[in-house]
Amino acid sequence: SRSPDPFANNQADTREPPTRDATMNQDPSGVHAQSTAAALEVPELSALKEQMLQIVGDFGAMDLDKAQISNSIDAAISFNDFEAEIAPVPEPSHARVHDAPKLRDIRKRIDNNAISKAEIEEIALGMLPEISELASDYLGNTVVQKLFEFCSEAIKDKMLAEIDSHLAEIGVHKNGTWAAQKIIDVAIVPTQKRAIVDSLRPYTVALFLDQYGNYVLQCCLRFGHPWNDFIFETMLSRMWDVAQGRFGARAMRACLESHHATKDQQRMLAAAIALHGVQLATNTNGALLLTWFLDTCTFPRRRLVLAPRLVPHLVHLCTHKVAYLTVLKVINQRNEPEARDIVLKALFFSEDDQTLEDILSDQTCGATLIFKVLTTPFLEDNLRADIVQNVRNVLNRLNITSPQAYKRLMDEVGLSNRGGKTDRDNHSRERGRSQNNSRSGSQQRPGANRKHMQETERQFNGQYYQPQQFPVQGVFPGTSAGMDPNGLSAYEQFAPGLAPNPQLQQAFLAAQARGISQPDFYPGLAASGVGSYNSPTMDPNTVRAMQGQQYPRPMPMSSNPMMQQSPFGAPQNYNPLMGANGMAGAFQYPMQYIPQQQQPMMQQQNGGRRGRVSRQ
Numbered sequence: 001s002r003s004p005d006p007f008a009n010n011q012a013d014t015r016e017p018p019t020r021d022a023t024m025n026q027d028p029s030g031v032h033a034q035s036t037a038a039a040l041e042v043p044e045l046s047a048l049k050e051q052m053l054q055i056v057g058d059f060g061a062m063d064l065d066k067a068q069i070s071n072s073i074d075a076a077i078s079f080n081d082f083e084a085e086i087a088p089v090p091e092p093s094h095a096r097v098h099d100a101p102k103l104r105d106i107r108k109r110i111d112n113n114a115i116s117k118a119e120i121e122e123i124a125l126g127m128l129p130e131i132s133e134l135a136s137d138y139l140g141n142t143v144v145q146k147l148f149e150f151c152s153e154a155i156k157d158k159m160l161a162e163i164d165s166h167l168a169e170i171g172v173h174k175n176g177t178w179a180a181q182k183i184i185d186v187a188i189v190p191t192q193k194r195a196i197v198d199s200l201r202p203y204t205v206a207l208f209l210d211q212y213g214n215y216v217l218q219c220c221l222r223f224g225h226p227w228n229d230f231i232f233e234t235m236l237s238r239m240w241d242v243a244q245g246r247f248g249a250r251a252m253r254a255c256l257e258s259h260h261a262t263k264d265q266q267r268m269l270a271a272a273i274a275l276h277g278v279q280l281a282t283n284t285n286g287a288l289l290l291t292w293f294l295d296t297c298t299f300p301r302r303r304l305v306l307a308p309r310l311v312p313h314l315v316h317l318c319t320h321k322v323a324y325l326t327v328l329k330v331i332n333q334r335n336e337p338e339a340r341d342i343v344l345k346a347l348f349f350s351e352d353d354q355t356l357e358d359i360l361s362d363q364t365c366g367a368t369l370i371f372k373v374l375t376t377p378f379l380e381d382n383l384r385a386d387i388v389q390n391v392r393n394v395l396n397r398l399n400i401t402s403p404q405a406y407k408r409l410m411d412e413v414g415l416s417n418r419g420g421k422t423d424r425d426n427h428s429r430e431r432g433r434s435q436n437n438s439r440s441g442s443q444q445r446p447g448a449n450r451k452h453m454q455e456t457e458r459q460f461n462g463q464y465y466q467p468q469q470f471p472v473q474g475v476f477p478g479t480s481a482g483m484d485p486n487g488l489s490a491y492e493q494f495a496p497g498l499a500p501n502p503q504l505q506q507a508f509l510a511a512q513a514r515g516i517s518q519p520d521f522y523p524g525l526a527a528s529g530v531g532s533y534n535s536p537t538m539d540p541n542t543v544r545a546m547q548g549q550q551y552p553r554p555m556p557m558s559s560n561p562m563m564q565q566s567p568f569g570a571p572q573n574y575n576p577l578m579g580a581n582g583m584a585g586a587f588q589y590p591m592q593y594i595p596q597q598q599q600p601m602m603q604q605q606n607g608g609r610r611g612r613v614s615r616q
Contacts, residue, residue, distance in 0.1 A: 136176030
């Protein structure tokens with residue numbers, strides 16, 4: 001049969017569109033395109049008969065077995081009366097005699113053994129006109145199952161005669177499938193088996209592809225040979241159609257693994273799987289049959305039968321996201337080294353390495369396959385060296401645009417230090433260069449760094465003084481001319497008698513204008529080391545003498561209880577403009593400047609709140 005349209009019957013195409021790397025070195029009419037088109041061609045069963053008979057001989061079939069298999073192949077070729085669809089179950093009739101209450105009563109009496117076999121058969125005979133409709137009813141199907149279980153063979157024949165023409169449509173119904181499976185399970189006599197087989201065979205393909213119908217077919221396996229031959233013959237003649245389905249492929253695998261299947265039936269299907277291996281490998285569901293063939297099947301020389309049929313389409317298979325796993329299965333095994341050598345020779349030692357180059361042009365599946373082949377433990381050491389050399393040569397020839405996709409492979413063959421580095425390596429190299437430039441730039445400009453350090457020391461060593469920031473008449477820089485109740489007033493409360501002297505301030509400004517430095521203006525303080533961090537203690541009386549004798553009366557202390565505690569109160573004659581040791585400008589910070597590291601400490605000392613001072 002011809003290959004079906006992958007987009008027909010809502011079937012999704014499992015093949016990926018070719019990538020740019022896969023087509024950049026290939027001619028649309030080249031070898032790869034021809035192998036891809038040939039891979040989708042499914043040969044006719046009549047043309048495969050001779051090859052199948054030869055393959056079953058390799059699988060151990062005797063002459064008598066070959067004759068039986070030949071007859072099965074002929075039967076599969078001759079039958080083509082398959083129905084494409086199964087008609088749905090008709091709607092229930094409104095004039096039905098056996099309604100839901102009556103069906104519940106019958107089921108209850110049968111379950112409780114409150115009815116005799118004769119009465120059960122009488123009920124069955126009364127149901128014959130409606131039994132095909134009741135078989136798919138949500139209550140009726142349970143009653144029909146009981147009737148087929150307890151009635152005699154003669155009554156079962158009569159009931160089956162009413163149902164057999166509707167058996168397929170009942171089998172794909174969510175309620176009727178249980179009745180159909182029960183009918184098949186209890187069929188014993190040949191007439192019943194024949195009736196079931198004849199009614200199901202035209203719908204075999206549709207039943208295989210149905211979520212409920214495939215179980216109906218699997219129930220028929222228990223009939224044994226020759227009654228179940230129609231299942232394997234349908235699998236043989238419509239293998240590609242059935243294997244593409246989700247339920248069809250799994251039902252075929254279940255049939256092949258069943259203990260009801262004979263060796264001849266398994267050999268015949270195994271030969272068909274080997275001949276359809278290229279098509280099955282490219283389908284997600286069909287690959288399940290190849291998995292059974294390679295992993296579960298116990299026939300000898302099966303890999304040696306499959307390998308030569310994969311070689312002509314090796315490029316297509318190795319660049320397919322599903323099919324390349326089948327190629328790996330043939331390579332990763334030791335039981336049949338001849339099959340492995342056939343694939344490896346065609347893969348790595350083709351003329352001008354064209355096959356390897358076409359495979360490596362695909363950065364997703366092709367590069368992954370080659371990497372896994374190189375890292376397999378089943379590869380001999382002497383052969384591995386030749387393969388690595390060929391892969392290295394092909395990688396050097398290819399114009400690789402995305403080296404990250406080939407990183408593992410290039411590391412494996414020793415091309416990691418090649419000129420085409422990855423983006424991560426280039427980024428690391430650029431980052432190292434920028435760090436070296438910044439380091440060398442800092443070494444070439446020592447004067448700039450020294451100047452910056454001098455400015456920093458000058459700002460914080462007590463020699464940096466800004467006259468414009470000196471408080472005049474209680475006005476602080478950055479504030480309005482009005483008196484801040486939390487500003488100078490608070491300092492006056494802590495330092496009674498030490499308010500700023502306007503005359504001293506004006507004299508200091510005049511001295512600054514004449515170029516007199518701070519130590520010269522305060523000769524008593526310069527000798528004491530004012531401006532350094534390690535200044536000795538100085539008598540506060542000397543400082544007050546320098547500031548004059550006129551002091552405004554201090555404001556009374558607030559009623560804040562924190563201010564009234566003696567351990568936290570300010571010492572007598574304390575001036576906030578002095579340092580902690582009583583010397584002016586011990587740290588020489590600007591008045592509005594508070595070091596950042598001291599701010600949390602001050603907030604902690606104040607309890608997180610600033611006490612508001614009331615003025616009187």
